[in-house]
Amino acid sequence: xxxxxVKDLRTVIRTRSGLSRPVDxxxxxxxxxxxxxxxxxxxxxxxMTALSxxxxxxEPAGRIEGGHVFFEGRDLLEFSWEEMRPLRGRxxxxxxxxxxxxxNPVLTVGQQIIEAMEVHGTARGxxxxxxxxxxxxxxxxxxxxxxxYPHELSGGMRQRVMIAMALVNKPKLLxxxxxxxxxxxTVQAQILTLIxxxxxxxxxxxxxxxxxxxxxAEVADHVAVMYAGQIVExxxxxxxxxxxxxxxxxxxxxxxxxxxxxxxxxxxxxxxVPDPIDWPVGCRFEPRCRYRWGTCAHRAPKFQPADAPHxxxxxxxxxxxxxxxxGTPRTEQEQAREIIKGGIAS
Amino acid sequence: MIGxxxxxLLYAVPILVGVSLATFMLFYCVFPPRQIAxxxxxxxxxxxxxxxxWLVVHGYDKPLGAQLKKHMxxxxxxxxxxxxxxxxxxxxxxxxxxxxxxxxxxLIFFSSLAAQVFMAIWAAYFRGTYVDTWLTLLCVVLMxxxxxxxxxxxxxxxxxxxxxxxxxxxxxxxxxxxxxALPVLLGLAAGLGxxxxxxxxxxxxxxxxxxxxxxxxKGVPESRILFRHVLKNAAIPIITSTVLSIPSLIxxxxxxxxxxxxxxxxxxxxDAINSQDFAVVRAMVFLGTLLxxxxxxxTDICYALADPRIRLE
Amino acid sequence: MLYDWLFNLIPVAIVIALVLTVRRxxxxxxxxxxxxxxxxxxxxxxxxxxxxxxxxxxxxxxxAWRDDHNAPSLSLIQRTFGGTQEPTxxxxxATETFGEPRPRPLAGKHWLGTDGTGQDVLFLTLRGCRxxxxxxxxxxxxxxxxxxxxxxxxxxHGKRVDDAIQYTYTVLDSIPNILLxxxxxxVLGRGLPQLCIALGITSWVSLCRLARGETLxxxxxxxxxxxxxxxxxxxxxxxxxxxxxxxxVVVISTTLNFSSLVLAESILSYLQLGVPPGIGSWGxxxxxxxxxxxxxxxxxxxxxxxxxxxxxxVLAFNVFGDALRDAIDPRLRS
Numbered sequence: 002x003x004x005x006x007v008k009d010l011r012t013v014i015r016t017r018s019g020l021s022r023p024v025d026x027x028x029x030x031x032x033x034x035x036x037x038x039x040x041x042x043x044x045x046x047x048x049m050t051a052l053s054x055x056x057x058x059x060e061p062a063g064r065i066e067g068g069h070v071f072f073e074g075r076d077l078l079e080f081s082w083e084e085m086r087p088l089r090g091r092x093x094x095x096x097x098x099x100x101x102x103x104x105n106p107v108l109t110v111g112q113q114i115i116e117a118m119e120v121h122g123t124a125r126g127x128x129x130x131x132x133x134x135x136x137x138x139x140x141x142x143x144x145x146x147x148x149x150y151p152h153e154l155s156g157g158m159r160q161r162v163m164i165a166m167a168l169v170n171k172p173k174l175l176x177x178x179x180x181x182x183x184x185x186x187t188v189q190a191q192i193l194t195l196i197x198x199x200x201x202x203x204x205x206x207x208x209x210x211x212x213x214x215x216x217x218a219e220v221a222d223h224v225a226v227m228y229a230g231q232i233v234e235x236x237x238x239x240x241x242x243x244x245x246x247x248x249x250x251x252x253x254x255x256x257x258x259x260x261x262x263x264x265x266x267x268x269x270x271x272x273x274v275p276d277p278i279d280w281p282v283g284c285r286f287e288p289r290c291r292y293r294w295g296t297c298a299h300r301a302p303k304f305q306p307a308d309a310p311h312x313x314x315x316x317x318x319x320x321x322x323x324x325x326x327x328g329t330p331r332t333e334q335e336q337a338r339e340i341i342k343g344g345i346a347s
Numbered sequence: 348m349i350g351x352x353x354x355x356l357l358y359a360v361p362i363l364v365g366v367s368l369a370t371f372m373l374f375y376c377v378f379p380p381r382q383i384a385x386x387x388x389x390x391x392x393x394x395x396x397x398x399x400x401w402l403v404v405h406g407y408d409k410p411l412g413a414q415l416k417k418h419m420x421x422x423x424x425x426x427x428x429x430x431x432x433x434x435x436x437x438x439x440x441x442x443x444x445x446x447x448x449x450x451x452x453x454l455i456f457f458s459s460l461a462a463q464v465f466m467a468i469w470a471a472y473f474r475g476t477y478v479d480t481w482l483t484l485l486c487v488v489l490m491x492x493x494x495x496x497x498x499x500x501x502x503x504x505x506x507x508x509x510x511x512x513x514x515x516x517x518x519x520x521x522x523x524x525x526x527x528a529l530p531v532l533l534g535l536a537a538g539l540g541x542x543x544x545x546x547x548x549x550x551x552x553x554x555x556x557x558x559x560x561x562x563x564x565k566g567v568p569e570s571r572i573l574f575r576h577v578l579k580n581a582a583i584p585i586i587t588s589t590v591l592s593i594p595s596l597i598x599x600x601x602x603x604x605x606x607x608x609x610x611x612x613x614x615x616x617x618d619a620i621n622s623q624d625f626a627v628v629r630a631m632v633f634l635g636t637l638l639x640x641x642x643x644x645x646t647d648i649c650y651a652l653a654d655p656r657i658r659l660e
Numbered sequence: 661m662l663y664d665w666l667f668n669l670i671p672v673a674i675v676i677a678l679v680l681t682v683r684r685x686x687x688x689x690x691x692x693x694x695x696x697x698x699x700x701x702x703x704x705x706x707x708x709x710x711x712x713x714x715x716x717x718x719x720x721x722x723x724a725w726r727d728d729h730n731a732p733s734l735s736l737i738q739r740t741f742g743g744t745q746e747p748t749x750x751x752x753x754a755t756e757t758f759g760e761p762r763p764r765p766l767a768g769k770h771w772l773g774t775d776g777t778g779q780d781v782l783f784l785t786l787r788g789c790r791x792x793x794x795x796x797x798x799x800x801x802x803x804x805x806x807x808x809x810x811x812x813x814x815x816x817h818g819k820r821v822d823d824a825i826q827y828t829y830t831v832l833d834s835i836p837n838i839l840l841x842x843x844x845x846x847v848l849g850r851g852l853p854q855l856c857i858a859l860g861i862t863s864w865v866s867l868c869r870l871a872r873g874e875t876l877x878x879x880x881x882x883x884x885x886x887x888x889x890x891x892x893x894x895x896x897x898x899x900x901x902x903x904x905x906x907x908x909v910v911v912i913s914t915t916l917n918f919s920s921l922v923l924a925e926s927i928l929s930y931l932q933l934g935v936p937p938g939i940g941s942w943g944x945x946x947x948x949x950x951x952x953x954x955x956x957x958x959x960x961x962x963x964x965x966x967x968x969x970x971x972x973x974v975l976a977f978n979v980f981g982d983a984l985r986d987a988i989d990p991r992l993r994s
Contacts (some may be wrong), residue, residue: 057563090566102557107579107655150655166565172621219653367832373847491919491975493926495946496967503953594836601838602930620842620931632843635836
């Protein structure tokens with residue numbers, strides 16, 4: 002049984018212009034002892050998915066509309082707020098993107114770490130203090146940080162403190178929402194290595210949310226690619242890097258500067274993510290897809306093949322839709338483009 | 348900290364100089380002293396000798412420069428001299444009137460702070476629900492009622508009709524509390540609306556911050572979040588705004604004391620207004636300014652103590 | 661007679677100016693958006709209607725003319741509601757005088773009763789509208805340009821000009837408002853224009869601070885630097901580039917200040933520093949009611965009428981001011 006199994010999660014937000022659906026049927030699994038990276042660009046709904054797991058969706062505008070979140074077999078969405086509280090910070094811990102604003106500026110680091118233990122009754126007094134010190138040592142932070150305030154620490158140290166605070170109760174699942182995005186590149190690597198080591202030591206599952214494929218390569222065991230509120234591809238990290246199936250994933254890889262050929266323009270994904278208030282009827286990636294043809298705009302692709310180790314949400318891989326040979330563009334314009342490209346290549 | 352205090356006190360000096368200069372220009376230059384003398388002498392058509400004598404007694408006969416010097420030194424040494432209308436010693440009156448005034452002002456200040464923070468926390472806890480909406484509406488309504496009406500109607504209802512409190516007067520010592528009760532209650536009610544609304548805004552600003560989301564993700568219960576996380580952070584703007592309440596405390600005292608016949612500094616000021624007594628009014632203006640500046644410095648210190656990000660050097 | 665009609669043109673001119681300004685503003689996107697948001701806020705619209713009614717009454721009270729060379733000038737309100745003069749107090753809708761050992765019959769019908777001098781309370785309440793509007797409007801007319809000029813100069817030029825202006829307003833601000841008002845009014849004397857000047861002097865500081873802050877923000881913007889590079893004079897930059905950006909803050913601040921000015925008048929009337937009784941204001945009526953409540957049986961209609969009239973106007977301005985602030989910039993909630 003997987004540690005965390007998310008099935009068809011749907012979260013909506015009421016806005017002035019209408020009902021926005023940032024999470025629109027998301028499904029994935031996280032196994033104990035393994036890291037799943039949830040990849041996607043800003044605004045695709047990754048953070049909202051993570052918040053929905055712990056029922057931390059901002060109210061009253063936001064609301065979880067449907068789906069299941071099975072944690073160790075129990076559906077968390079059936080839990081009330083009070084029933085969720087013992088899990089938060091103890092069985093499931095979450096760390097956030099901005100360590101400066103995510104820590105309370107008027108409480109010391111020690112007070113905040115010890116609080117995590119006090120509210121769950123896992124330790125008290127001198128015992129709690131001792132465990133806080135241990136926890137800081139594991140993330141390689143000096144003991145006297147206990148008495149310091151968040152603004153007295155560097156960005157990297159603050160994130161380490163956040164990790165220490167999250168792990169002090171030895172959670173079974175860690176949700177990390179873009180933990181390194183706000184940090185310097187060198188510090189990023191340290192934090193990622195730290196998360197990886199701690200995961201191995203504790204045997205916990207990690208759901209890592211990121212938009213950076215480099216991070217994915219470093220830490221992840223499995224990858225789920227998210228686009229426009231849905232999962233469009235799901236594979237092990239080796240599979241995904243070797244054979245990205247979904248055109249969006251291919252586009253992501255193609256746009257990494259290191260892969261571009263010298264002297265040629267960087268390839269980019271043209272177009273924009275559609276508006277979450279008004280998801281299109283057909284495939285949501287269709288306007289930007291180089292493989293699009295007639296059916297794509299009218300019929301939403303299914304996540305196929307369903308039980309395979311590497312499914313993708315694209316008509317290209319759906320055995321039931323009629324389409325031309327895999328990977329060949331259909332329209333004349335696109336055919337012409339291919340010829341020109343082939344011409345340059347040769 | 349000591350360095351900061353000294354610097355603040357030094358900054359206060361030019362301000363006080365400016366204030367005393369402004370009051371001097373206001374009183375001495377706009378009104379010729381002979382007119383003041385005429386107004387204050389009881390005789391209907393005072394003779395020039397009587398006017399001159401009065402001027403000498405009150406020191407208005409000297410040239411303008413000397414008067415300015417005397418004015419400034421008097422104010423800064425807190426030797427306010429004699430009243431224009433009654434001739435009594437101003438300092439003595441101030442000493443006598445200080446206790447009732449500070450009693451009432453102090454009680455209003457602390458009870459207001461407590462009551463407003465309490466109500467603001469209720470509004471923040473029930474934010475978005477009908478409790479919050481009605482509370483905010485109540486605050487806006489209370490804010491729109493003028494102070495005078497609070498006092499008049501309050502005294503009538505609670506004093507006259509319900510006989511809960513004595514109507515007026517004051518006694519020195521501990522029994523003075525009995526007479527202070529109604530004025531304090533009315534002063535508290537009058538300021539309740541605007542303060543609660545302001546503090547509610549501060550609390551709600553903190554509630555939407557990232558660290559509250561982190562605390563929830565840690566499993567901290569809502570009540571603890573409100574008191575330990577939100578309130579502690581909101582205390583910073585709350586403290587900053589308390590300094591702004593000092594002028595309204597002074598105003599409150601002026602109205603309440605004269606209304607309830609309490610012999611404090613406020614009613615002293617009102618009497619001075621009624622008898623056109625400039626010497627007393629300029630003393631009160633200076634004293635009021637002094638209190639305001641002292642309050643501002645005190646508030647800055649509290650602010651530095653509350654916010655670990657600020658270090659006063 | 662001609663003289664009267666010249667004076668009557670002033671309120672007409674004010675109303676026309678107001679309407680034209682709003683229409684001109686509605687063409688700019690910022691204000692058009694704010695107006696659109698306001699239209700959806702029902703409470704704000706009701707508040708605006710109330711303010712308009714008060715303004716209308718004040719307007720009617722400002723249009724006055726003489727019937728005859730020697731007769732006093734009477735306004736529209738006076739002609740409609742002036743009614744009959746009674747000898748003394750009378751209760752609302754009563755037929756005889758109040759509180760006298762031998763009550764005398766009344767000459768006319770009084771919906772809200774009469775006060776100590778026998779004047780109709782409804783009429784007095786309506787007359788108070790004009791006073792309140794003048795106090796709010798005229799004071800802001802004095803305070804706002806003062807605050808803007810000093811604030812923009814301080815923020816734009818910086819250094820010594822800034823220091824001097826900051827020193828000036830810190831000195832003024834350090835004197836508790838009520839004490840400064842008392843001092844100013846003792847010196848200037850009682851009267852409506854004097855009251856407006858005194859209130860103007862005490863209330864320009866907060867807007868000045870805001871203007872200075874906003875100017876500092878906008879001074880560093882690219883387009884200001886570009887304008888300087890093009891050689892445009894300082895004054896022109898301040899007037900055409902910086903000032904329009906301050907308008908939202910100015911509008912919000914003035915609307916919210918209006919109510920506190922009207923409230924201040926009532927307190928000053930209590931301290932015998934307000935408007936002289938001849939002009940008539942709600943503050944005067946409330947002050948007069950102090951003794952009325954001590955009588956047996958009490959006289960409550962004077963106080964009630966004035967308090968409610970004052971309360972409704974202040975509430976309307978508070979509600980509208982809040983809605984305006986939210987409509988112009990929801991981020992300014994604090």
